[in-house]
Amino acid sequence: xxxxxxxFMVEVAIFSALAILLDIIPFLSFxxxxxxxxxxxxxxxxxxxAFRWGLRGGLLTGLLLGFYQILMGxxxxxxxxxxxxxxxxxxxxxxxxxxxxxxxxxxxARHMKRLVVWIIAGAFVGSLFRFVAHFFAGIAFYxxxxxxxxxxxxxxxxxxxxxxxxxxILSAIILCLLFSQRPALLINHS
Numbered sequence: 001x002x003x004x005x006x007x008f009m010v011e012v013a014i015f016s017a018l019a020i021l022l023d024i025i026p027f028l029s030f031x032x033x034x035x036x037x038x039x040x041x042x043x044x045x046x047x048x049x050a051f052r053w054g055l056r057g058g059l060l061t062g063l064l065l066g067f068y069q070i071l072m073g074x075x076x077x078x079x080x081x082x083x084x085x086x087x088x089x090x091x092x093x094x095x096x097x098x099x100x101x102x103x104x105x106x107x108x109a110r111h112m113k114r115l116v117v118w119i120i121a122g123a124f125v126g127s128l129f130r131f132v133a134h135f136f137a138g139i140a141f142y143x144x145x146x147x148x149x150x151x152x153x154x155x156x157x158x159x160x161x162x163x164x165x166x167x168x169i170l171s172a173i174i175l176c177l178l179f180s181q182r183p184a185l186l187i188n189h190s
Contacts, residue, residue, distance in 0.1 A: 008053060011049060012049065012064065015049045016060075016064035020072065022040055024072060037159065037163040039166045042065065043093050043171045044175060046058055046090070047119075047126060050122060051099070051100050051119070051175075052100075058093065058126070060094070061094060062090045062094040063090065063094075065093075066087045066089065066091055069086045069090060070086050074086050077141050080141075081141040092130055092132075093127070094126065102118045103122065104187065108187050112180050123168060123175055124172070127171070131161065138152075138156030
């Protein structure tokens with residue numbers, strides 16, 4: 001039991017560090033907007049932890065990624081905006097862990113179609129909740145950046161959707177390729 005706890009903590013540390021590296025390495029991250037928002041592979045390690053360890057692994061890895069984002073020079077306006085855009089937004093990526101059990105079962109049964117469906121569902125949920133956090137932060141804190149005459153909600157939707165949709169798609173593709181080729185990465189998590 002102690003070795004499982006140590007393995008969990010080591011994996012959280014490694015995968016959260018990998019996530020921030022994937023976000024800051026220039027050729028692995030494409031910045032779309034001046035105030036933040038980029039298409040990157042940073043969510044992939046959080047999703048991996050969510051599928052390997054469930055909610056606890058995903059949420060903790062996402063939380064650390066949010067803290068790392070702040071330490072690396074996040075775009076901060078107020079404490080509440082920082083909390084929403086970084087702590088909440090990156091933590092909720094780990095909600096993909098609600099699909100960990102069906103992902104494990106599909107991997108163990110070597111049922112690749114089901115595995116892909118559950119991985120996409122998990123990646124969608126984590127991405128959707130991250131998007132929602134950024135969307136509300138955009139409405140509350142970035143309204144002045146909206147073009148004249150454009151509703152703030154529409155500006156936030158387009159701004160945040162502009163990078164979150166491609167990030168979700170890329171993450172889902174990478175996860176499906178990884179776990180369909182190496183399902184043992186999920187089965188041997190304990």
